[in-house]
Amino acid sequence: xxxxxxxxxxxxxxxxxxxxxxxxxxxxxxxxxxxxxxxxxxxxxxxxxxxxxxxxxxxxxxxxxxxxxxxxxxxxxxxxxxxxxxxxxxxxxxxxxxxxxxxxxxxxxxxxxxxxxxxxxxxxxxxxxxxxxxxxxxxxxxxxxxxxxxxxxxxxxxxxxxxxxxxxxxxxxxxxxxxxxxxxxxxxxxxxxxxxxxxxxxxxxxxxxxxxxxxxxxxxxxxxxxxxxxxxxxxxxxxxxxxxxxxxxxxxxxxxxxxxxxxxxxxxxxxxxxxxxxxxxxxxxxxxxxxxxxxxxxxxxxxxxxxxxxxxxxxxxxxxxxxxxxxxxxxxxxxxxxxxxxxxxx
Numbered sequence: 001x002x003x004x005x006x007x008x009x010x011x012x013x014x015x016x017x018x019x020x021x022x023x024x025x026x027x028x029x030x031x032x033x034x035x036x037x038x039x040x041x042x043x044x045x046x047x048x049x050x051x052x053x054x055x056x057x058x059x060x061x062x063x064x065x066x067x068x069x070x071x072x073x074x075x076x077x078x079x080x081x082x083x084x085x086x087x088x089x090x091x092x093x094x095x096x097x098x099x100x101x102x103x104x105x106x107x108x109x110x111x112x113x114x115x116x117x118x119x120x121x122x123x124x125x126x127x128x129x130x131x132x133x134x135x136x137x138x139x140x141x142x143x144x145x146x147x148x149x150x151x152x153x154x155x156x157x158x159x160x161x162x163x164x165x166x167x168x169x170x171x172x173x174x175x176x177x178x179x180x181x182x183x184x185x186x187x188x189x190x191x192x193x194x195x196x197x198x199x200x201x202x203x204x205x206x207x208x209x210x211x212x213x214x215x216x217x218x219x220x221x222x223x224x225x226x227x228x229x230x231x232x233x234x235x236x237x238x239x240x241x242x243x244x245x246x247x248x249x250x251x252x253x254x255x256x257x258x259x260x261x262x263x264x265x266x267x268x269x270x271x272x273x274x275x276x277x278x279x280x281x282x283x284x285x286x287x288x289x290x291x292x293x294x295x296x297x298x299x300x301x302x303x304x305x306x307x308x309x310x311x312x313x314x315x316x317x318x319x320x321x322x323x324x325x326x327x328x329x330x331x332x333x334x335x336x337x338x339x340x341x342x343x344x345x346x
Contacts (some may be wrong), residue, residue, distance in 0.1 A: 177226050
């Protein structure tokens with residue numbers, strides 16, 4: 001793809017983004033839509049109100065902001081949602097951003113998906129440089145899957161997973177540990193992933209957004225319990241492996257596969273946080289577990305110069321907090337953060 005005028009910023013090598021605690025920001029998670037065709041019980045309320053389309057950044061605006069972060073040292077871009085593949089024309093964004101892979105400015109362009117649209121788009125994503133993706137899969141039971149997602153079709157998701165693997169994309173499965181829902185499937189999910197050459201990662205429920213009729217404490221299962229259950233079936237070995245995100249990995253000796261653990265509640269990973277999150281409205285959250293945010297849509301739409309846009313990003317990174325304030329208990333019934341996960345973009 002031909003160089004764009006705004007890509008001239010790469011010629012001037014702006015300084016890298018480093019927060020006041022000395023952490024380099026090298027990973028940007030970008031939500032391209034708040035819409036999703038699932039209503040997962042830990043992510044959304046059943047009757048979500050989605051944003052008016054005019055509030056969303058255009059794909060061109062998303063490209064400009066992503067490119068500004070790449071110019072400042074971001075090496076990994078993860079496209080998220082909602083369900084990112086529901087955004088009309090989203091593959092044109094992947095195609096455009098792939099120029100940074102070709103130029104060596106970006107190490108990885110990836111996405112997190114529920115898999116519902118993956119059968120349709122896997123080949124195109126692979127052609128635009130996506131070599132790895134995360135697929136959310138909390139259960140292998142079709143009825144349980146429909147209950148957790150409130151609408152999902154498990155066979156369709158599995159066809160999408162297979163399409164990605166055939167296209168040469170490495171797939172990592174993500175499962176949220178849900179008490180009383182999938183706690184009897186940790187071993188089965190791990191075997192399923194490893195038999196297909198995929199990593200398996202378990203995630204603790206995070207206190208984001210109100211869920212009518214539910215309390216987070218009723219969903220929450222600490223990953224110490226997950227690890228204990230897995231240790232009954234596998235010999236778990238410590239390994240020195242990092243994927244660039246917050247997961248910490250072990251290897252199952254019997255399968256040779258990796259098992260990741262994302263533990264924002266029982267053991268936070270804030271001391272090494274290298275990420276910020278950009279929503280589909282241009283709001284930059286410097287921490288998933290804090291409400292403080294910066295509006296990047298305003299300078300973008302007011303015709304800000306590259307210098308002014310970078311100044312707004314600098315001011316935001318200066319406010320990146322040391323850590324989050326997540327808590328789940330029966331006394332604190334309100335969520336630690338009012339917005340839903342789908343609003344922030346994972």
